[in-house]
Amino acid sequence: MAKILNEVSRTFSEFLIIPGLTKAENVPANVDLYAPMAKFKRGSKSSFALNIPFVSASMQAVSGADLAIALARKGGLAFIYCSQSIESQAEMVARVKLHKAGFVPSDSNLRPESTLAEAVALSRKTGHSTMPVTHDGTGTGKFLGILTDKDFWEFEDNLHAPVSRSMTAKENVVFGKVGISLHEANKLLRQRKKECLPILDKNGRLQSLVFKKDYIDHIKNPYEMLDEKKRLAVGCGINTHDFKQRVPVLIEAGADVLCFDSSDGYTQFQCDAARWTRATFGKKVVIGGGNVVDAEAFRYLAQEAKVDFVKVGIGGGSICITREQKGIGRGQASALADVVAARDAYFRKTGTYVPVCSDGGLANDTQIIIALAMGADFVMMGRYFAMTTESPTPKVSIGGRLYKPYWGEGSNRARNWQRYNAESESDFKFEEGIDGYVPVVGSLSDVLGVTIAKLKSTMCNAGALTLGEFMKNAVLTRVSDQSFVEGGTSNIKTMDQEVLK
Ligand code: MZP
Numbered sequence: 001m002a003k004i005l006n007e008v009s010r011t012f013s014e015f016l017i018i019p020g021l022t023k024a025e026n027v028p029a030n031v032d033l034y035a036p037m038a039k040f041k042r043g044s045k046s047s048f049a050l051n052i053p054f055v056s057a058s059m060q061a062v063s064g065a066d067l068a069i070a071l072a073r074k075g076g077l078a079f080i081y082c083s084q085s086i087e088s089q090a091e092m093v094a095r096v097k098l099h100k101a102g103f104v105p106s107d108s109n110l111r112p113e114s115t116l117a118e119a120v121a122l123s124r125k126t127g128h129s130t131m132p133v134t135h136d137g138t139g140t141g142k143f144l145g146i147l148t149d150k151d152f153w154e155f156e157d158n159l160h161a162p163v164s165r166s167m168t169a170k171e172n173v174v175f176g177k178v179g180i181s182l183h184e185a186n187k188l189l190r191q192r193k194k195e196c197l198p199i200l201d202k203n204g205r206l207q208s209l210v211f212k213k214d215y216i217d218h219i220k221n222p223y224e225m226l227d228e229k230k231r232l233a234v235g236c237g238i239n240t241h242d243f244k245q246r247v248p249v250l251i252e253a254g255a256d257v258l259c260f261d262s263s264d265g266y267t268q269f270q271c272d273a274a275r276w277t278r279a280t281f282g283k284k285v286v287i288g289g290g291n292v293v294d295a296e297a298f299r300y301l302a303q304e305a306k307v308d309f310v311k312v313g314i315g316g317g318s319i320c321i322t323r324e325q326k327g328i329g330r331g332q333a334s335a336l337a338d339v340v341a342a343r344d345a346y347f348r349k350t351g352t353y354v355p356v357c358s359d360g361g362l363a364n365d366t367q368i369i370i371a372l373a374m375g376a377d378f379v380m381m382g383r384y385f386a387m388t389t390e391s392p393t394p395k396v397s398i399g400g401r402l403y404k405p406y407w408g409e410g411s412n413r414a415r416n417w418q419r420y421n422a423e424s425e426s427d428f429k430f431e432e433g434i435d436g437y438v439p440v441v442g443s444l445s446d447v448l449g450v451t452i453a454k455l456k457s458t459m460c461n462a463g464a465l466t467l468g469e470f471m472k473n474a475v476l477t478r479v480s481d482q483s484f485v486e487g488g489t490s491n492i493k494t495m496d497q498e499v500l501k
Helices: 065-074 086-098 116-126 182-191 212-220 243-253 268-281 295-304 322-326 332-350 365-374 444-461 467-473 481-486 495-500
Strands: 015-018 054-056 077-080 130-134 143-148 196-200 206-211 235-238 257-260 286-292 309-312 356-359 378-381 396-398 401-407 435-439 475-478
Touching: 015 365, 054 065, 065 077, 065 086, 065 444, 077 086, 077 257, 086 243, 116 130, 130 206, 143 196, 182 196, 182 206, 182 212, 206 212, 235 243, 243 257, 243 268, 257 268, 268 286, 268 295, 286 295, 286 356, 295 309, 295 332, 309 332, 332 356, 332 365, 365 378, 365 444, 365 467, 365 475, 444 467
Parallel strands: 054 077, 054 378, 077 235, 235 257, 257 286, 286 309, 309 356, 356 378
Antiparallel strands: 015 475, 130 143, 196 206, 396 401, 401 435
């Protein structure tokens, strides 16, 4: 007979946190949201950690280059989706890496004989208003001058004229030489009241650009996730089918973290692929495994596949219909509690801490906070990020409100057959995800700002200054259906009801 677990599968909205003693130092300004991602030994530090405990899902409708840049600047990490060609995934990684606040390779360049019309077209295409002029129109050609949108009037000047007539020629440009430090470059920008500093090599060839706006941006985003070369960090989804081709290209492109994108990660395929990746690229590569929903599967991935972190969640995603289609899955709170207990036991036994990520089904800020209190080291979200301006989909107006399309990787639209352990695309015979719309909520920075404020506030209520303390000290209570209903407002008419009447 099949084994039937006694415990009912529970979700996050069935729990509340009981406040602990809030000490004088428990104020949001003192709260640190550091979250380890790579496994580590007792007494040592994780070799790769997040500055805020949020990562974005490896999904077509979520993690493109723009979202990856926006999230890394805030201290989190995006997982660029793998349900695309290896080349286009690597290209997205390269775009994130190019967006370095500091020495930026120039990718909007003109030749002296280019026309102003070509300059306008280039500026529209790239969104850049500062365009170096080099002898061959490349980002490493001999530097001749610089053209900005302030040097000509698009609707007044003759757009057939060559840019050489309007540009600021090299002899009048303030530039730095290769070898200059970022600090010195910024100092020069400040002293000479400039917006952009071209950096030239000893032969007068352009090497990179330093922008004042990047300096300001860096000051405004102190939690940026940066790699060793001070470029923004980025993660990548990978699968168990083409990993031998995909992983080397992604690592070459600069991916900082790899994570298996699988609806059920308790498989020998994943173990073999993780072992191959580790054997080929060594200890430094950060590998995430999953998804799993119980202790046994966690132990398998930690012990046998030797992954760095384990992702939890089957069937809970907002677009997921796996539970209805196949009858597999587990309530996310029960799954997380089981895996977290296994993580702690594994740590006690082996001295190795393998971080756990709660993936999918987080419908609001409260559920995010409960997941972290329950012991998730960090959370992965799809819908949450799909709703932001930076997600890769276009805005659509429906009934006077703005929406963005959001679809599951198991939907017919994504056809991510590798995620569902199918043998080939033709083996993709039924959907496990839906295709719909989510409301647009604003910029990632604004949305995340509110979530972080609530999280820090709750951590103060619980008397915790770090996420480690939060999960160690949190006391959770189950709520009855009735207490859930009464948890909202009672006998009050809200403005919305009044206005909408
Ligand atoms: P959510 O944050 O939108 O609720 O869930 C996102 C998570 O759902 C992803 O990280 C992934 O684990 C899972 N997912 C993605 N596509 C599907 C599907 O088509 C899915 N079923 O379940």
